[in-house]
Amino acid sequence: MQKPTLPKGTRDFGPVQMAKRNFILDTIKETFRLFGYEQLETPAMENLSTLTGKYGDEGDQLLFKILNSGDFLKKVTPQDIQEGASATLSKVAEKGLRYDLTVPFARYVVMNRHELTFPFKRFQIQPVWRADRPQKGRYREFYQCDADVIGTDSLLCEAEIILMIRRVFEKLGIQDYSIKLNNRKVLTGIAGVIGEAGKEGPLCVAIDKLDKIGREKVEEELLERGFGPAAIQKLAPLFESNAESISEVLNFLEDFLQASEIGLQGIKELQEMLQLLNSLGANQEHLVLDFLLARGLSYYTGAIFEVKAHGVQIGSVSGGGRYDDLTGVFGMPNMSGVGFSFGVDRIYDVMEELGLFPDQTLTGSQVLLAHFDGKAFGYALGVLSKFRAQGIRAEVYPDLTKMKKQLDYASKKGIPFVAICGDDEIKNETIAFKNLETGEQESMKVEDAINRLI
RNA sequence: GUGAUUGUAGCUCAGCUGGUUAGAGCGCUGGUUUGUGGCACCAGAGGUCGCCGGUUCGAACCCGGUCUUUCACCCCA
Numbered sequence: 001m002q003k004p005t006l007p008k009g010t011r012d013f014g015p016v017q018m019a020k021r022n023f024i025l026d027t028i029k030e031t032f033r034l035f036g037y038e039q040l041e042t043p044a045m046e047n048l049s050t051l052t053g054k055y056g057d058e059g060d061q062l063l064f065k066i067l068n069s070g071d072f073l074k075k076v077t078p079q080d081i082q083e084g085a086s087a088t089l090s091k092v093a094e095k096g097l098r099y100d101l102t103v104p105f106a107r108y109v110v111m112n113r114h115e116l117t118f119p120f121k122r123f124q125i126q127p128v129w130r131a132d133r134p135q136k137g138r139y140r141e142f143y144q145c146d147a148d149v150i151g152t153d154s155l156l157c158e159a160e161i162i163l164m165i166r167r168v169f170e171k172l173g174i175q176d177y178s179i180k181l182n183n184r185k186v187l188t189g190i191a192g193v194i195g196e197a198g199k200e201g202p203l204c205v206a207i208d209k210l211d212k213i214g215r216e217k218v219e220e221e222l223l224e225r226g227f228g229p230a231a232i233q234k235l236a237p238l239f240e241s242n243a244e245s246i247s248e249v250l251n252f253l254e255d256f257l258q259a260s261e262i263g264l265q266g267i268k269e270l271q272e273m274l275q276l277l278n279s280l281g282a283n284q285e286h287l288v289l290d291f292l293l294a295r296g297l298s299y300y301t302g303a304i305f306e307v308k309a310h311g312v313q314i315g316s317v318s319g320g321g322r323y324d325d326l327t328g329v330f331g332m333p334n335m336s337g338v339g340f341s342f343g344v345d346r347i348y349d350v351m352e353e354l355g356l357f358p359d360q361t362l363t364g365s366q367v368l369l370a371h372f373d374g375k376a377f378g379y380a381l382g383v384l385s386k387f388r389a390q391g392i393r394a395e396v397y398p399d400l401t402k403m404k405k406q407l408d409y410a411s412k413k414g415i416p417f418v419a420i421c422g423d424d425e426i427k428n429e430t431i432a433f434k435n436l437e438t439g440e441q442e443s444m445k446v447e448d449a450i451n452r453l454i
Numbered sequence: 455g456u457g458a459u460u461g462u463a464g465c466u467c468a469g470c471u472g473g474u475u476a477g478a479g480c481g482c483u484g485g486u487u488u489g490u491g492g493c494a495c496c497a498g499a500g501g502u503c504g505c506c507g508g509u510u511c512g513a514a515c516c517c518g519g520u521c522u523u524u525c526a527c528c529c530c531a
Contacts, residue, residue: 058529343531452500
C-alpha cells in the first residue's frame, strides 16, 4: 500500500473551499455577463507550437509538455539524444498544457475570425499550469479569470474594466484596496526623457521592484542593466515626487514628459479614460495613478492596471492592460485589445485572512430526516420527497442506526434542522422538527415545517 | 534553474548530549444515556518517526541521497 499524494504545487478543493470559491467565481461571472462578455472555454492542452515562443525563454521552460502517446521514442535517433533535450523534445512531445488564457484566446480569435463579430468580448475562467517552483500564493495549477475585448481602440473598455473591478470587490465585501493605473506610453516617455529611449523594458523590470527593494537597489540594478549615471540622475524627480491625487500626478507628468510626444499621448489616454468614467457616472474612488507601475508582461502597449488589497501581505489580486497586437504571431495583425484578470486564489486568501466570507456560503442540506427504525425510515422517505418537491435541500440518514449518531451527523455537517420520524409521528402524520442550534423541538405537519424553511 | 527550510498518530505538535515498551491535546470509536446531538466523565483504537542507504553495540535523533513542505532569488498570477 502506497499512500497517495498530490503532485507538487496542486491542491484539492473540498466542499467548504468550493462553496467559498464559487461565491467568488459566481460574483465574477455575473459581473462579466452584466458588462456584455460571453464565456469561452478552450482545451487544457494546445499544440506545443501554439505555446512556445510566446512567453520568452523563461516561459518555455515553465511549460508542461505532454509526452506523445504510444511509442514516444519512435522518432528519436541516438543523434537527437546526443544533441540534448531541446533537440529531442519536439520528437517526443507535440502538445503542452495551457500556460495562460490569453494565448489560447488569441488562437481562437484567429481561427474563428470569420464567425466572430468584432469587437469581440469574451471571458474565460479555467485553470492554467506552470512548471514553476511553488511558494507562497504560487501554484503549478491555478485558475485565471480573464475578460478581454478585442477589435477596438476605444478607451471605454478601460473605463469599464475599472467599473467591473469595483463591482466585484464591492460584492465580495473587500473595501480597502486600490486600483493602480498607468500607461505603457508614459513609461516609454520616461525612458525617452532620460535619454535611454527603447529601454523601457529593463527600466520597468527594475522600477517594478521599488516597493520591494527600495530606491538605492533599484538604481544599482539600473546601472547593472546598462543605464548611464546621467539617466539615473534624471529619474530622481520621479522618485521624489510627492504628487498624490490623480490631478496632481497628471500635472507632474505633463511637466516631466514635456519633451516626449509618446509620453504626452499616454497622459492624454489616461485623461480620456477618466473623462469616460465620469460620463458613466462613476467617481474616482480607489483609483491611484502610479507612474512607476510596470507590469511584467511585455505585450502591453497602453493602459496598465493592477489591484492591491490593503492590510494583507498578498501580491496583486487583479491586473491587466491594453495590447496592440495580440494576434500578430498567429498571422492576424493590428488587432487591438484590452484585457484583465482576477486572481481567484489570491482573492480567496485575502478574504480568508480578512474574514470576509459570509457565514451562509455553505450550500449543504437544510434538513436531515432522522428515524428510529425500518418502519420510520420508510415514512421518512415519503417526507423527504415532500421537502424536495418544495425545493428544500434535504437528505435522509441512509442507515438504520442510533438517533445519537444521526444528530451527530447533522451537527457536524452544519445541517440546521432535523426532522425526526418514529412511531408517534407515523401515527399522527407529523414530524418532530428540531432546531439544532437552539435545541428546540416541536411536533408539526410536514407542510408547516416546509413553510418555516421557505 | 540557484540557495535555504520542513517531514513523528486523522490534525496541531512534544520527544534532552544517540540508550529499553515513542508521548500530549484535539479528533475518532464505544460506554454512562434502548425517542434526541453539542457539555461532562470513563474506556479504547490508531505510529515500519517521509523513503533509501550509511555510521554505531544501539538511530526519531548523526551523515549522504531522494521525495515532500515552506521561504527567498529569477520570473510571475
